[in-house]
Amino acid sequence: xxxxxxxxxxxxxxxxxxxxxxxxxxxxxxxxxxxxxxxxxxxxxxxxxxxxxxxxxxxxxxxxxxxxxxxxxxxxxxxxxxxxxxxxxxxxxxxxxxxxxxxxxxxxxxxxxxxxxxxxxxxxxxxxxxxxxxxxxxxxxxxxxxxxxxxxxxxxxxxxxxxxxxxxxxxxxxxxxxxxxxxxxxxxxxxxxxxxxxxxxxxxxxxxxxxxxxxxxxxxxxxxxxxxxxxxxxxxxxxxxxxxxxxxxxxxxxxxxxxxxxxxxxxxxxxxxxxxxxxxxxxxxxxxxxxxxxxxxxxxxxxxxxxxxxxxxxxxxxxxxxxxxxxxxxxxxxxxxxxxxxxxxxxxxxxxxxxxxxxxxxxxxxxxxxxxxxxxxxxxxxxxxxxxxxxxxxxxxxxxxxxxxxxxxxxxxxxxxxxxxxxxxxxxxxxxxxxxxxxxxxxxxxxxxxxxxxxxxxxxxxxxxxxxxxxxxxxxxxxxxxxxxxxxxxxxxxxxxxxxxxxxxxxxxxxxxxxxxxxxxxxxxxxxxxxxxxxxxxxxxxxxxxxxxxxxxxxxxxxxxxxxxxxxxx
Ligand SMILES: [Zn+2]
Numbered sequence: 001x002x003x004x005x006x007x008x009x010x011x012x013x014x015x016x017x018x019x020x021x022x023x024x025x026x027x028x029x030x031x032x033x034x035x036x037x038x039x040x041x042x043x044x045x046x047x048x049x050x051x052x053x054x055x056x057x058x059x060x061x062x063x064x065x066x067x068x069x070x071x072x073x074x075x076x077x078x079x080x081x082x083x084x085x086x087x088x089x090x091x092x093x094x095x096x097x098x099x100x101x102x103x104x105x106x107x108x109x110x111x112x113x114x115x116x117x118x119x120x121x122x123x124x125x126x127x128x129x130x131x132x133x134x135x136x137x138x139x140x141x142x143x144x145x146x147x148x149x150x151x152x153x154x155x156x157x158x159x160x161x162x163x164x165x166x167x168x169x170x171x172x173x174x175x176x177x178x179x180x181x182x183x184x185x186x187x188x189x190x191x192x193x194x195x196x197x198x199x200x201x202x203x204x205x206x207x208x209x210x211x212x213x214x215x216x217x218x219x220x221x222x223x224x225x226x227x228x229x230x231x232x233x234x235x236x237x238x239x240x241x242x243x244x245x246x247x248x249x250x251x252x253x254x255x256x257x258x259x260x261x262x263x264x265x266x267x268x269x270x271x272x273x274x275x276x277x278x279x280x281x282x283x284x285x286x287x288x289x290x291x292x293x294x295x296x297x298x299x300x301x302x303x304x305x306x307x308x309x310x311x312x313x314x315x316x317x318x319x320x321x322x323x324x325x326x327x328x329x330x331x332x333x334x335x336x337x338x339x340x341x342x343x344x345x346x347x348x349x350x351x352x353x354x355x356x357x358x359x360x361x362x363x364x365x366x367x368x369x370x371x372x373x374x375x376x377x378x379x380x381x382x383x384x385x386x387x388x389x390x391x392x393x394x395x396x397x398x399x400x401x402x403x404x405x406x407x408x409x410x411x412x413x414x415x416x417x418x419x420x421x422x423x424x425x426x427x428x429x430x431x432x433x434x435x436x437x438x439x440x441x442x443x444x445x446x447x448x449x450x451x452x453x454x455x456x457x458x459x460x461x462x463x464x465x466x467x468x469x470x471x472x473x474x475x476x477x478x479x480x481x482x483x484x485x486x487x488x489x490x491x492x493x494x495x496x497x498x499x500x501x502x503x504x505x506x507x508x509x510x511x512x513x514x515x516x517x518x519x520x521x522x523x524x525x526x527x528x529x530x531x532x533x534x535x536x537x538x539x540x541x542x543x544x545x546x547x548x549x550x551x552x553x554x555x556x557x558x559x560x561x562x563x564x565x566x567x568x569x570x
Contacts, residue, residue, distance in 0.1 A: 022452035023148035038145025038153035077103035106139035133160035189463030211403030226396035261331025308380035335374035460521030464567030476510035
């Protein structure tokens with residue numbers, strides 16, 4: 001492809017709203033063009049790379065035995081009501097209606113559509129197992145779209161769904177997808193960390209996420225320094241540190257804390273470390289107020305709380321509920337004398353002497369011993385893990401990291417198949433319900449994650465497998481006739497061998513062209529110039545190498561073919 005005939009507009013500077021390296025580089029290298037907040041056009045270079053990611057995904061899905069389908073992006077509201085998810089996800093969905101005022105949504109995911117499909121199409125155990133997938137645009141009404149393709153309103157996903165006769169069979173389908181994901185990300189040259197994940201609104205019973213480690217990542221995770229344990233922060237458990245008991249004969253006594261509401265304020269005011277305070281949070285669980293206690297220096301994890309309480313929905317109570325439950329203004333809640341159920345973090349189980357809120361304005365209580373002074377309904381691990389917490393598997397220290405979620409696999413069970421009555425007749429003629437799994441890959445996000453993980457100060461460094469073109473061919477001075485003749489000949493020869501070449505035939509200064517070549521970041525660059533031809537040579541340089549090779553003109557094509565083939569195999 002000749003640069004002069006394609007649409008590649010590189011930029012000197014990244015747009016203002018591009019905050020992370022990959023977003024800046026994708027804009028600067030002319031891969032994307034912004035239409036509006038969270039909406040991007042793929043320009044020719046970007047689309048070529050995207051198609052390669054899609055091809056890898058498709059090949060590995062097919063290899064794993066999945067079959068491709070294509071479902072509508074437009075979905076009737078009713079199926080979301082049927083699964084019970086309309087109320088949960090309605091704020092995140094684009095809701096529209098047709099001319100007959102029928103409500104529709106633009107699909108953020110397709111569990112509802114596919115389960116409806118399976119209920120219609122599958123009726124016998126002979127048709128199972130089946131795994132179906134599609135590669136399609138998804139829509140999400142992000143409050144704050146940012147980071148380019150990382151959090152866009154429209155993005156491309158590969159979503160797959162498995163249907164099985166039993167939970168054991170569903171495990172096999174899950175493993176097949178898991179293994180396919182490992183291969184997909186390896187082929188994209190992405191270094192991913194597989195972590196245990198929360199099942200959240202998807203309503204399954206176990207899941208893994210595939211995370212690309214990056215400081216710019218929006219997801220937190222912890223990984224053990226010693227064993228293989230790794231988990232998303234929403235999910236991560238911890239082993240409790242050894243603690244010594246602490247007793248006191250003194251009873252709880254009020255202390256005036258005028259206007260000191262937050263843990264930090266109270267700790268500073270009383271000159272005590274936050275760890276000697278207990279934070280009392282009032283929540284509403286399944287419609288009823290509860291109190292949740294966590295150590296003053298820790299954060300409550302709502303996902304873990306919901307799970308500990310048996311999968312109920314939990315949300316922070318509003319001010320009125322807090323005032324009714326505690327009899328005090330917000331900021332002074334404490335467990336002593338509360339009439340609602342009190343749950344506490346497992347770390348608080350060993351008796352110690354704490355400071356808590358006093359359930360009265362401007363008042364806290366000293367000398368509070370949980371269990372003695374306040375009844376606790378149950379202790380659960382409900383805080384968010386952090387750097388230095390102990391691994392739940394082996395007890396060694398865990399590190400906290402940031403990551404970009406590029407894939408997830410969920411074992412869904414029967415939540416959707418029950419809601420849509422997706423059943424089948426078993427060998428004995430009895431009607432059974434199908435067991436499901438669902439599996440997603442953010443295709444556009446994966447593409448950007450590659451750039452986030454693979455770049456330097458000069459630009460993108462594409463892995464051979466998804467590079468938009470395989471070879472960058474540059475003529476620094478297009479006015480030099482012999483250079484152009486030799487380059488045209490090399491282009492023809494390479495294309496005849498099936499190599500994808502981006503030929504920079506623009507009448508631009510050499511400095512501009514070399515900068516652009518590094519910015520776009522194709523794996524190998526060939527330069528044909530007056531100087532190289534004086535020795536009968538072509539200059540060849542890998543994007544990742546500092547050194548150049550001078551190769552005789554007649555060997556240039558074969559050398560480049562060898563480099564491309566080696567790169568694609570590795
Ligand atoms: Zn461990």
